[in-house]
Amino acid sequence: MTKEIKNKKTFYITTPIYYPTAKPHLGTAYTTIAADILARWNKLLGKDVFFLTGTDEHGQKLYEAAKKLGKDPKCYVDVLVNDFKNVWKELEIDFDYFIRTTDKSHEDVVKNIIKKIYDNGDLYEDNYEGLYCVPCESYWTEKDLVDGNCPSCGRGVQSFKEKAYFFKLSKYQDKLIEIYTKNLQFVMPESKKNEMINRIKEGLKDISFTRSKFKWGVEFPINKEFVLWVWADALINYISALEWPNGKKFKKFWPADVHFIGKDILWFHSVIWPAMLISAGIKPPKTIFAHGWWTVNGEKMSKSKDNVVDPLELIKKYSADSFRYFLFRETPFGQDGDFSEKTLIDRHNNELANKLGNLVSRVLTLAEKNGIEKTDNKLLKKLKLKEIEKLMENYEFDKALNEIFSFIDLCNQYVQDKKPWETQDRKVLYELVDSIKAIAIILSPFMPSTSEKIADQIGFKIDYKEIGKPLKVKNVKKGEILFKKI
Ligand code: MSP
Numbered sequence: 001m002t003k004e005i006k007n008k009k010t011f012y013i014t015t016p017i018y019y020p021t022a023k024p025h026l027g028t029a030y031t032t033i034a035a036d037i038l039a040r041w042n043k044l045l046g047k048d049v050f051f052l053t054g055t056d057e058h059g060q061k062l063y064e065a066a067k068k069l070g071k072d073p074k075c076y077v078d079v080l081v082n083d084f085k086n087v088w089k090e091l092e093i094d095f096d097y098f099i100r101t102t103d104k105s106h107e108d109v110v111k112n113i114i115k116k117i118y119d120n121g122d123l124y125e126d127n128y129e130g131l132y133c134v135p136c137e138s139y140w141t142e143k144d145l146v147d148g149n150c151p152s153c154g155r156g157v158q159s160f161k162e163k164a165y166f167f168k169l170s171k172y173q174d175k176l177i178e179i180y181t182k183n184l185q186f187v188m189p190e191s192k193k194n195e196m197i198n199r200i201k202e203g204l205k206d207i208s209f210t211r212s213k214f215k216w217g218v219e220f221p222i223n224k225e226f227v228l229w230v231w232a233d234a235l236i237n238y239i240s241a242l243e244w245p246n247g248k249k250f251k252k253f254w255p256a257d258v259h260f261i262g263k264d265i266l267w268f269h270s271v272i273w274p275a276m277l278i279s280a281g282i283k284p285p286k287t288i289f290a291h292g293w294w295t296v297n298g299e300k301m302s303k304s305k306d307n308v309v310d311p312l313e314l315i316k317k318y319s320a321d322s323f324r325y326f327l328f329r330e331t332p333f334g335q336d337g338d339f340s341e342k343t344l345i346d347r348h349n350n351e352l353a354n355k356l357g358n359l360v361s362r363v364l365t366l367a368e369k370n371g372i373e374k375t376d377n378k379l380l381k382k383l384k385l386k387e388i389e390k391l392m393e394n395y396e397f398d399k400a401l402n403e404i405f406s407f408i409d410l411c412n413q414y415v416q417d418k419k420p421w422e423t424q425d426r427k428v429l430y431e432l433v434d435s436i437k438a439i440a441i442i443l444s445p446f447m448p449s450t451s452e453k454i455a456d457q458i459g460f461k462i463d464y465k466e467i468g469k470p471l472k473v474k475n476v477k478k479g480e481i482l483f484k485k486i
Contacts, residue, residue, distance in 0.1 A: 011042040011049045012253035016261050017056040017099060017237050020080035021065045024087040026294050026301060026309035026339060027262065033324050034291065034333060034397070035260045036093045040445035041392050044464045050253045052241050053088070054099030055081050059137045059230030063216035073216050074102060087311055091320050092448050099241045101218075101233055109240035110233050111221040114209075116280040118222050122171065125223075128164035128208045131157040137230045139208060152264055164208040165226065172275035173204045179274060179284055187270045188289045188395065189334040192263060196270050207272070235273045239282065256285040258395075263290040289395055292336035301339075309339060321447035322348045322483065328397040328446060329405075345486045353483040355408050356439070356450075359415070363432045364457055364478040366420050373426035374473055377434045379414055383407045385467065388442060397446075404442055411435050433458055434471040441467050450482055 015035045018028050032053055039051035057077045066076035081100060088095065099106060117123055131140045133150035144151050180186050180197055187193035210226035211217060217227030238259065242250035261269050266288070274284040296307045314323045326344045329351070331337030384403050391400040411432060418428045437460050444451035444462050455462055459474045 009048055010253055011039070011047045012242075012256045013039050013042075013049070013051050014238050014256055014259050015053040016259075016265060017054040017101065017234055018084060019059075019061060020055045020057060020077055020084060021062055022303075023080075023083050024311060026296070026311065029087070029091060029311040030294060030327055031260050031262060031291065032088060032093055033091060033327060036091075036095070037324070037328065037397060037445045038258070038260075038392070038395075039096075040094065040448065044441070044445060044462070046464065048252070049096070050242075050249065051094070051096045052099060052238070053093070053095045054097075054237060054241070055084060055101070056230065056234045056237075057081075057100055057102045058217040058227070058233055060132075060211070060214060060216070061134050061137060063214050064134065066216075077102065090315050091311060091324070094448075097241055099237050101237060103240075105243070106237060106240040107218045109244055110218045110228065110236045113236050113239075113244075113276070113280050114228065114232070115221050117167065117276060120279050120281075122168040122279045123165045123209060123222065124168070125163065126166050127161065128166075129159075129161045130208075131159050133157045160213070162212050164212070165210045165220065165222065166206040167209045167232070167272075167276070168206050168279075169204045169272065169275050170206050172278060173200060175278055176200050176204075176271060176274060183286070185287050186284070187266070188287055192266055192290045192334075196266065199267070200271060204271070231268055231272065232276070235268065235276065238273075238285070244282070255283045258287040258289055259285055260289055260291065263292060266290040289334070291333050292331065294331075295336065295338045297340050298338055314341075314344070318344060318348055318486065319449070319483075321450045322352060325352060325401070325447055329401045330398070332398045333395050348483065349485050351405060353485045355405065355412060356443075357481065357483040359408055359412050359432075360436055360454060360457075360482055361478070362415060363411075363420075363429065363436060364476055366424075367429045367433050367476040368478045370420075370424045370429060371426055372430040372433050372471075372473055372476065374470060375427040375430050377431045377470075379411065379431045380435050380438055380468065382410050383435070383438055383442075385442075401446065404439065407435075408439060411439070430471070430473070433476060437471055438467045453479060453482060 013035050015031045035051060039049050042049045062077065063073055066073040069076065133140060133155065135155055136150060136152045138152060140150060140157055149155060150157050177200060187196055209229050209232050210220050211229055212226050215227055217230060218233045220226035220228050238256060239250060239254060242253055244250045259269055269288045277284050294301065296309055299305060299307060301308055311323065326347050329347060330343065388400050388403050418425065420428045436454060437458055440451040440454035441462055441464060451462055457479045458476055460466055460471060
């Protein structure tokens with residue numbers, strides 16, 4: 001373990017909170033699995049981790065969807081939230097807390113933060129005249145539009161005029177640039193950071209923080225005729241979940257180590273959110289990492305194209321571990337990727353079944369038959385653990401998996417070279433079983449069930465400190481096959 005990793009004791013990671021109007025899909029699953037992988041990785045290293053996810057339950061979009069069905073928004077959303085919790089369970093997401101923005105505790109924190117921002121002189125009343133994209137819950141000006149539509153999602157916008165309270169975002173331009181300059185990892189990847197810096201330098205406009213045409217939101221504490229704009233409410237989840245200001249969790253975990261988000265919502269997280277925090281006298285997060293978007297067979301994923309990828313279907317066919325592995329081996333985190341079931345099947349067969357599955361099955365069959373005998377494990381010295389740690393710290397999950405799979409290749413080659421099925425060499429088998437132990441431990445954040453299955457067959461604890469500790473020679477018991485070929 002590198003010194004820096006050893007020294008940091010806590011780790012706080014978040015996903016965006018999702019609009020429950022759409023069921024969990026490939027996109028939302030992607031961010032959530034990414035956060036789960038990093039949370040599990042840090043837990044494995046022995047850190048005290050807090051992993052937050054949840055749902056964003058206010059706003060016009062949700063209000064209208066409920067109204068269409070003749071339902072009360074809260075009753076409507078109560079049902080939808082269960083879909084999220086179910087899918088996350090099936091995907092083996094081990095979050096520490098699930099926040100809902102309709103929780104009273106969240107709403108109370110939101111009101112207090114807004115009061116602080118108001119007391120700091122950063123909210124003022126004015127007339128708002130402009131455009132609004134309901135699906136994105138975002139304000140736009142005529143100039144922003146692309147072919148008359150929302151520049152973010154491409155759908156139509158509504159124009160409206162209302163009295164509103166504005167947040168003085170313009171006041172924070174220099175302060176934001178200072179944060180970006182002082183903390184070079186404030187926004188990652190680099191290309192996204194530069195994009196944000198350029199946009200900030202173009203000038204920031206004050207933004208409307210309230211809505212008055214409907215009531216489905218947190219009451220605006222300065223004037224009860226308004227509700228808070230859903231984004232101002234939602235962003236605060238990252239600290240309300242920690243019970244700001246006096247909660248033990250807030251003191252322990254804030255500032256967040258990283259907010260994982262998709263590239264489409266980077267502006268809200270890297271400009272509006274830190275400005276709100278500075279205004280309220282709270283430190284900004286350490287890093288905001290914006291990942292890329294998935295297309296499906298080269299096309300944008302959308303309901304109208306009927307190509308929305310349902311994680312539950314894929315889990316049923318290929319297992320959660322296979323799906324998790326595919327997403328993070330296929331595309332560098334931070335870049336766009338293209339999903340196709342064919343590539344998932346190829347990776348499942350060629351990498352999981354043929355490489356990892358075969359190694360485990362061949363070695364454990366021989367070890368069960370012949371037994372193993374303790375020796376110095378020279379093979380394990382070829383596992384590049386330090387490199388893998390660095391890659392995980394830099395969010396380079398695909399490269400970390402590449403390193404792990406290069407070692408799996410080496411192990412398979414070792415079996416070929418040493419021919420333990422002929423020699424029945426118990427020391428060679430020890431080296432191989434002990435190396436499989438290390439593989440299972442470092443793969444556990446990516447493929448938790450597979451690692452557990454391997455640990456059961458060999459008999460060890462999934463704990464980072466176990467890597468390199470000599471394996472206790474017990475009876476190896478080969479279990480069921482890990483990956484069935486498709
Ligand atoms: N509610 C807001 C977030 C508030 S956070 C304070 C929101 N919710 S969302 O339900 O629309 O989901 C957002 C997440 O899903 C984003 O991070 C977005 O990038 C991600 N994705 C949606 N479709 C995606 C793909 N096709 N590919 C990858 N991620 C995608 O925005």
